[in-house]
Amino acid sequence: MIFTEKRQGDFMSSVIETKDLNLWYGKHHALMDINMAVPKNQITALIGPSGCGKSTFLRTLNRMNDQIEGVRIEGEISLRGENIKNLDANVLRSRVGMVFQKANPFPMSIYDNIAYGPRILGVHKKKELDEIVETSLKQAAIWDECKDRLKTSALGMSGGQQQRLCIARALAVKPEVLLLDESTSALDPVSTSKIEDLLLELKKKYTIIMVTHNMQQAARIADRTAFFLLGELIEYDNTEKIFSHPADKRTEDYITGRFG
């Protein structure tokens, strides 16, 4: 793996850090010795061809692979220096939120979608929940579009609105890290652009890690980009460096579309 910056500097401000992370699906070695430090308040993009391990890596960060049969994980993942193995899975997932490729609002009202997580975590006072719902929807830049229909079903929203609702739902439990797995791949350019603008705003408060197949998206909004190939982290650097002067030929071949 190519580190072109001083590792020490990376690790000092990192929120999530992996050390010699390996993952197997049965006999298939899906992640190999991943050492990566994700800096605070930045957007980190994970890129690579299908099956390279980037989504597996993302899901490992909030232990979503734990329940899959035959999965074996070695190495260490720490969240602010704390090994995530030692954290309760629900607590971990409230600190490390996830937004998926396809918007998945619960079949309930917009309000209840947002209030769902806080209620599970013990927030029941209406005033407090009202505040959380409003703040989360505002942070996700969707408040103005839905403030007058909070009690209507979330399933009636457009795809782009549903995805921003899912981001608001993740924000409602006040996470430190937001994971996004190809979260704009099913959206039109306008909705995609709204979410990209939103992520640029959100990174002021949160640390964002996103898997994307859209090279231009990574180039547009990510501060750092990691290129995965066949389970290995090939190159991890500032996005500008990756897209102008990649150090590894495999990175160059992939981002210029000459891979495979």
Added chain:
Amino acid sequence: MRDNFNAELKELNSELVEMGKMCVDAIHRDVDALADEKQGDIEEIKKVSENIAKKQQEIEDLCYSLIIKEQPVAGDLRMIHTASNVIIDMQRIGVNAYDVAEIIPYVADSQLKTQVPILMMADAASYMVSKSVESLVNRDSDQARKIIAYDDEVDDLFDEVKASVIEAIRGDKKKDASPGIDIMMIAKYFERMGDHSESIARHVLHLLNQ
């Protein structure tokens, strides 16, 4: 993969080679006009210089089109960026060639032009232009470095021309000094062509991450 894009990048290379050849042609025509005092060539050089400017516009359009269509990154982006820069250098070489041509009639009858190494400067400039473009097309960093070093030789020749002109003017104070000044201007234009070629070579090193 990306066959169409690869073909267009190849076309970009061919266009750069073509523009480089036009620059060399313009310099050779300067040399012929200086040596043979063919006044008619000056109009030809003007046309070549104008055609170089047109070629610059064509290549620039091609670069824009490649950026819009292909959204290049990494080595592809650097190549297109490099092409956009070197065509500016080559266009200026074309302008310099015409600048030289415009002065040639004023030194046509002067013996001074045979007493100073002005034709050697022209040869050196022509060599630098063709080799710098060659280093770009062949992605040859060694060649690019040689061109950068060779610019010192052109600068030395310029100093020689200057010393010779000063000596000639000092030698016969009653003689008209203006051909000497015109020769100096021609030498300066050739020296500038060397600088533009050096700039092309430096762009090549950037393209190659060196």
